Amino acid sequence: MIPLSHYLLVSAVLFGLGTVGVLISRNLITILMSVELMLNAANLALISFARWHADPGAHVFVFIIFVVAAAEAAVGLSLVIAIFRRKNTVDVDELNILKG
Amino acid sequence: MLNTIWLIPVFPLIGFMINGLFGRRLTRYGSGVLGCLTVFASFILSLLAMLFLGEGPHRFTLAEWIVAGRFTVSFGFLLDHLSAVMAVTVSGVAFLIHVYSTGYMAQDERFSRYFAYLNLFVFFMLVLVLADNFLLLYMGWEGVGLCSYLLIGFWFQKDSAANAGKKAFIVNRIGDFGFALGIMLIFWKFGSVYFPEVFAAAPEMFVPGDTLVTAICLLLFLGATGKSAQIPLYVWLPDAMEGPTPVSALIHAATMVTAGVYMVARCSVLFALSPTALLVVAIIGAATALFAATMATVQNDIKRVLAYSTISQLGYMFLACGVAAFSAAIFHLMTHAFFKALLFLGAGSVIHALHHEQDLRHMGGLRKYLPATFLTFGVATLAISGFPGLAGFVSKDEILWSSFASPLGGVAFWVVGVLTAGLTAFYMFRLFFLAFYGKSRFSEETATKVHESPMSMTGPLVILGILSFVGGWIGWPKVLGGGNSFEHYLAPVFAAAEELLPHGVNHAHSTEFLLMGLSVGIALLGFIWAYRWYLRGSTAPENLKNKFPAVYRLVQNKYYIDEFYHLVIVRPIVGGSRWLWKYFDELVIDGSVNGLAAFVRQLGQAGAQPQNGYFRGYAATFALGSVAVLAWLIYVLS
Amino acid sequence: MDSTILTFLIFWPLITAGVLTLVRSDRHDAIRIYALVATLLEFVASLYLLFAFETGAGYQFVARWVWSDALGVSYQVGIDGISLFLVLLTTFLTVISVWASFAGIKERVKGYFIAFLVLEAGMVGTFCATDLFLFYVFWELMLLPMYFLIGIWGGVNRIYATIKFVLYTITGSLFMLVAIIYTANVVHQHTGVWTFDLMVWSQFDIPAAQQLWLFLAFALAFAIKVPLFPFHTWLPDAHVQAPTAGSIILAGVLLKMGTYGFLRFAIPLFPAAFLDALPYLVVLSVIGIIYGALVAMVQKDIKSLVAYSSVSHLGFVMLGMCALNTIGFTGSLLQQLNHGLSTGALFLLVGIIYERRHTRLIADYGGLFKVVPVYGVFFMITMLSSVGLPGTNGFVGEFLILLGAFRSQTIAAVFGTAGIVLAAGYMLWMFQRVFFGKVTNPENDRVTDMTLRERAVMVPLIVMIFVIGLYPKPFLERMEPALQRVLSRVEQVRIVREQALTPTLFVGPAAVPVTNEPEEDIRP
Numbered sequence A: 001m002i003p004l005s006h007y008l009l010v011s012a013v014l015f016g017l018g019t020v021g022v023l024i025s026r027n028l029i030t031i032l033m034s035v036e037l038m039l040n041a042a043n044l045a046l047i048s049f050a051r052w053h054a055d056p057g058a059h060v061f062v063f064i065i066f067v068v069a070a071a072e073a074a075v076g077l078s079l080v081i082a083i084f085r086r087k088n089t090v091d092v093d094e095l096n097i098l099k100g
Numbered sequence B: 001m002l003n004t005i006w007l008i009p010v011f012p013l014i015g016f017m018i019n020g021l022f023g024r025r026l027t028r029y030g031s032g033v034l035g036c037l038t039v040f041a042s043f044i045l046s047l048l049a050m051l052f053l054g055e056g057p058h059r060f061t062l063a064e065w066i067v068a069g070r071f072t073v074s075f076g077f078l079l080d081h082l083s084a085v086m087a088v089t090v091s092g093v094a095f096l097i098h099v100y101s102t103g104y105m106a107q108d109e110r111f112s113r114y115f116a117y118l119n120l121f122v123f124f125m126l127v128l129v130l131a132d133n134f135l136l137l138y139m140g141w142e143g144v145g146l147c148s149y150l151l152i153g154f155w156f157q158k159d160s161a162a163n164a165g166k167k168a169f170i171v172n173r174i175g176d177f178g179f180a181l182g183i184m185l186i187f188w189k190f191g192s193v194y195f196p197e198v199f200a201a202a203p204e205m206f207v208p209g210d211t212l213v214t215a216i217c218l219l220l221f222l223g224a225t226g227k228s229a230q231i232p233l234y235v236w237l238p239d240a241m242e243g244p245t246p247v248s249a250l251i252h253a254a255t256m257v258t259a260g261v262y263m264v265a266r267c268s269v270l271f272a273l274s275p276t277a278l279l280v281v282a283i284i285g286a287a288t289a290l291f292a293a294t295m296a297t298v299q300n301d302i303k304r305v306l307a308y309s310t311i312s313q314l315g316y317m318f319l320a321c322g323v324a325a326f327s328a329a330i331f332h333l334m335t336h337a338f339f340k341a342l343l344f345l346g347a348g349s350v351i352h353a354l355h356h357e358q359d360l361r362h363m364g365g366l367r368k369y370l371p372a373t374f375l376t377f378g379v380a381t382l383a384i385s386g387f388p389g390l391a392g393f394v395s396k397d398e399i400l401w402s403s404f405a406s407p408l409g410g411v412a413f414w415v416v417g418v419l420t421a422g423l424t425a426f427y428m429f430r431l432f433f434l435a436f437y438g439k440s441r442f443s444e445e446t447a448t449k450v451h452e453s454p455m456s457m458t459g460p461l462v463i464l465g466i467l468s469f470v471g472g473w474i475g476w477p478k479v480l481g482g483g484n485s486f487e488h489y490l491a492p493v494f495a496a497a498e499e500l501l502p503h504g505v506n507h508a509h510s511t512e513f514l515l516m517g518l519s520v521g522i523a524l525l526g527f528i529w530a531y532r533w534y535l536r537g538s539t540a541p542e543n544l545k546n547k548f549p550a551v552y553r554l555v556q557n558k559y560y561i562d563e564f565y566h567l568v569i570v571r572p573i574v575g576g577s578r579w580l581w582k583y584f585d586e587l588v589i590d591g592s593v594n595g596l597a598a599f600v601r602q603l604g605q606a607g608a609q610p611q612n613g614y615f616r617g618y619a620a621t622f623a624l625g626s627v628a629v630l631a632w633l634i635y636v637l638s
Numbered sequence C: 001m002d003s004t005i006l007t008f009l010i011f012w013p014l015i016t017a018g019v020l021t022l023v024r025s026d027r028h029d030a031i032r033i034y035a036l037v038a039t040l041l042e043f044v045a046s047l048y049l050l051f052a053f054e055t056g057a058g059y060q061f062v063a064r065w066v067w068s069d070a071l072g073v074s075y076q077v078g079i080d081g082i083s084l085f086l087v088l089l090t091t092f093l094t095v096i097s098v099w100a101s102f103a104g105i106k107e108r109v110k111g112y113f114i115a116f117l118v119l120e121a122g123m124v125g126t127f128c129a130t131d132l133f134l135f136y137v138f139w140e141l142m143l144l145p146m147y148f149l150i151g152i153w154g155g156v157n158r159i160y161a162t163i164k165f166v167l168y169t170i171t172g173s174l175f176m177l178v179a180i181i182y183t184a185n186v187v188h189q190h191t192g193v194w195t196f197d198l199m200v201w202s203q204f205d206i207p208a209a210q211q212l213w214l215f216l217a218f219a220l221a222f223a224i225k226v227p228l229f230p231f232h233t234w235l236p237d238a239h240v241q242a243p244t245a246g247s248i249i250l251a252g253v254l255l256k257m258g259t260y261g262f263l264r265f266a267i268p269l270f271p272a273a274f275l276d277a278l279p280y281l282v283v284l285s286v287i288g289i290i291y292g293a294l295v296a297m298v299q300k301d302i303k304s305l306v307a308y309s310s311v312s313h314l315g316f317v318m319l320g321m322c323a324l325n326t327i328g329f330t331g332s333l334l335q336q337l338n339h340g341l342s343t344g345a346l347f348l349l350v351g352i353i354y355e356r357r358h359t360r361l362i363a364d365y366g367g368l369f370k371v372v373p374v375y376g377v378f379f380m381i382t383m384l385s386s387v388g389l390p391g392t393n394g395f396v397g398e399f400l401i402l403l404g405a406f407r408s409q410t411i412a413a414v415f416g417t418a419g420i421v422l423a424a425g426y427m428l429w430m431f432q433r434v435f436f437g438k439v440t441n442p443e444n445d446r447v448t449d450m451t452l453r454e455r456a457v458m459v460p461l462i463v464m465i466f467v468i469g470l471y472p473k474p475f476l477e478r479m480e481p482a483l484q485r486v487l488s489r490v491e492q493v494r495i496v497r498e499q500a501l502t503p504t505l506f507v508g509p510a511a512v513p514v515t516n517e518p519e520e521d522i523r524p
Helices: A004-024 A028-053 A057-087 B007-022 B028-053 B081-104 B111-130 B134-152 B159-190 B195-205 B211-227 B236-242 B245-254 B256-266 B268-272 B275-296 B302-322 B326-353 B371-385 B391-405 B411-436 B444-449 B455-475 B485-500 B509-535 B540-547 B549-556 B558-608 B615-637 C005-020 C028-052 C081-104 C109-128 C132-153 C158-191 C198-203 C208-225 C234-241 C244-269 C271-297 C302-323 C326-357 C373-386 C393-408 C410-435 C452-470 C473-500
Strands: B058-068 B071-079 C060-068 C073-079
Touching (some): A004 A028, A028 A057, B007 B111, B028 B081, B028 B111, B071 B081, B071 B134, B081 B111, B081 B326, B081 B455, B081 B485, B111 B134, B111 B245, B134 B159, B134 B211, B134 B236, B134 B245, B159 B195, B159 C393, B159 C410, B195 B268, B195 B485, B211 B275, B236 B245, B245 B256, B245 B302, B245 B326, B256 B302, B256 B326, B268 B275, B268 B485, B275 B302, B275 B558, B302 B326, B302 B391, B302 B411, B326 B391, B326 B485, B371 B455, B391 B455, B391 B509, B549 B558, B558 C158, B558 C271, C005 C028, C005 C060, C005 C073, C005 C109, C028 C081, C073 C081, C073 C132, C081 C109, C081 C244, C081 C326, C081 C452, C081 C473, C109 C132, C109 C244, C132 C198, C158 C234, C198 C244, C208 C244, C208 C271, C234 C244, C234 C302, C244 C302, C244 C326, C244 C473, C271 C302, C271 C410, C302 C393, C302 C410, C326 C373, C326 C393, C326 C452, C373 C393, C373 C410, C373 C452, C393 C410, C393 C452
Antiparallel strands (some): B058 B071, C060 C073
16 A cells, blocks of 8 residues: 555645746746646645545545636636737736736 | 885886896987986985975884894885985985986997996995995995996906906905994994994993994994095095096095995994094094195096095095084085086096096196086086085085084194195196186197087086085075074984083184184185196296105105005015915925825835736745745644 | 605605616717706705795604614604705705706716716715714715716816815715714713614713814814815815816805704714814814915916815805804805805806816906906806805805804904905906906907806806895794704803813813803894
């Protein structure tokens, strides 16, 4: 049996990759994919704990996260498309009209 | 019958409304006739009212005006002997001047507007004299001021006329400031602003010499100095000559400017309670009389000479009031209305004939061109100079005698009065000689066009000429074998005041004769002086001018009083206001408000610095923040 | 009928505004006529108040519905002699303003009239509300449409002006909101119920220690609105930038909210604090009278001249209140009406000439009396009413105020009377420069005289100027009993205080009565 720590390590690595992706990528789509990666890293951690504790309750969270992630991807991608249509770019550094 | 007295002012009001609203649809003829007829109706009604009045005063309340708390005031009218005399004089002279105006203003394009204003003036003036309370009097008082403003500035396209109108209104308002405060003081002291109530209560409420009653009187008198052009508020009247000449005759000579005298006479009871106030009135009156007379001697504008003469004569009336000779003041008010209106109308006839030439230096020899004007003007000149037998003589002599004989008077007042009388004769004959005698000093071309005025103008001149002659006879003094019936007629009005005043010693008839002779003699001296200087073509005036150039310039420039007021009052106020606006309002108040706004904005900008708009920056901050929170949680939990 | 009329008056403009949103926005003429008819109906309905009003009967046409039981908030409206004429003034001036905007407003017509109708609802509501929560709601409701009226349809510098206006007002009203909640809390502590009902509050004596701060918070909100010196600088900016009708309503009604607030809330709720603050209020009002007049004298823009003259006139209104006697109080309330009519008319007239010449600078005019005589006459009558010539409404109000003040605040009254002299100065000087002299600018020669519509708008105002000037009795007698109630409440406190000789909260120059007359100015 693979110990829990391995799962968690994979989850942490995935989360770290996602975070780094969000932080260094300038492409909105890559950022969205990185966010998906982070969400799934969280899912992996949840599922591992559920198995370890033998408590299926965590599965509920995972399913909810799936749904949210799907919604997020849908809304996020349509926003990206809308932004692209308007600004003709998906480079976040150029989308800085919120600058104070 | 007497309950119709409220109609006396209402007729001219109707004339004003019709002329004001539909004037342009009426013909000139229609406007003129309407204007004259409504005033004539008032005159007839006033005469009837006077006849039916009999002994006692009559009060009639038309409607309530203001009711608030304990304060009530109504449109109430009071007809007693004083207001009857005033109403008849005002409406009578006004009627003659209306008739005259139909000729004088015949060419003016705003003919109906002119008559509307003139009618409105008569309305307010009659309200003023017939009011039975201070507030209604005040309404008439301010109303005539408004009409004066409108009529002085009638030819508003001339800047000087517009300025003069404004000046008159504002200077009058300064006087009204005192008047209004006086009314307030009266109300809080007496609980009423009705004449009969106030005057009945006054003797019981105050001992003579009470400070409060002095304050009331002086405040009221401040109003009178404004309206009646006395020191220190006389400056508006000479400028007011910018208006059409009939207006000068009606408003600035015969009626409106005498309102102050009427008001002081009306409040005789109050003034009688305050010897201090009476003394002030007498001093101001005497000083103004002399001061204005000196300025009249060097003016070259025919109307300005008459304006200063008016100020001087009003000074006489106040002198009379000040020595408690109220009926003498009213008597002089009436005769002055006749001869001064005549003088102005005569001057108007001259100006009309010479096509708006007002400078005496460009007149001369008009005797043969304008015979009717010359004759009537002569009568008026004689009357104002105090030629024995004429109206001015009778009334002026009564004032001079009172100023000497009254226990409140004194030799000093008499001397000032007589000096003024001499100066009056001098400047009037100067004017008369310069205008009507000697060689014509206008161009040949003008000479061919000079013509006597139409009947509508000479008619009133003749009637006023007759009045200036015989008008004084109703007050013929006892010492000359008369009955002084005018004084008797007014006696009931001033009886209450008389009771409060000390009674003088009886002077011998011989003294009265002597003084009368002296004053006539000095007037004669003035006449001779004018005769030698201006008729005989003496170079003396020129020499004198050259010898004392500073004095001449001082008098010629009216003692620089206007300039003084401008420098000391007008400029500091305007300059100070500009300072208040630019520095206080915009810099201090707005500056601090805008400064606060600017501060908040900068604070916000400083706070907005990290919001650089780079999404990844926010994300990094977020990530680091999360790590920090996690680290802290782990640290705390472990 | 009696209990629904006020609710109708408040909500009728809102309903009509709602309907107006459905109209196509390019049908300008239809929108204009619709708005005019709506406001006219409102005015006619409000006339019912005048006929059904019972003099001296306290609050009338009262309606009450509980809004939130837990908070003690209810919808409660009613009017008495104080608010009666202010409601009528509002509905009257709204008709005038709407009609006056027919030619001037050419863009976003629909939005403009919707804003106006909402504004009317807010104003009527403010005057009718007898629940402080409701009052606050309406008070803020007025702000919004006015913000848009200045900000959208205003002049060049409108954004600055409208933000200044809103910030000033909001600053004051937030203090008032805190004070309202605090007072409710005080009432709750002592009575155990949550209520914002003015009747309950005004029967409850708030402890003197708390009155002062509460009064100051209320007074700040109202003083900004009046505006009392030195809170007045938003006014010239707002007036100069506002469209004509906005200025009419701003001067005619909105400024009255401040003085009304004093009479209705600040004075009766906190009489002890009012007495303490009295000397300071007197000084500020007198400064306002003189200062407003002086600064008006040197203005270059006619509208800002009129705006500063408002500061001066409202100083009179405040002085009348500080007189603390029937005469001063009635004068003060009457002068509120007078100012609404005269200054409203002046702004209307300035707007008329602005539409023709597109300038408000005095220096650009001159000699107009010859070119546009009818306009000149209208202007002159209005000006004379503004300077308080006897026979016009301004005189009655000013004289009563000064007469009342003369007794209790003699020195202030003397200065106030001097303000009347200055009023003649600035008005006549402006009039001379605009109307007299020769026409120097050929542009002015082409100015056309007033149209039939403009005359029809002006005539009711002129008529009212003379009606109040010559027969103010029907107005005064309806106002007096209500004012008497406010007065007697202050008087009670004063008598108690004089007997107990309790030290005042802060010491100011004492008001010295002028005469030693024993009788008090309260009618049996």
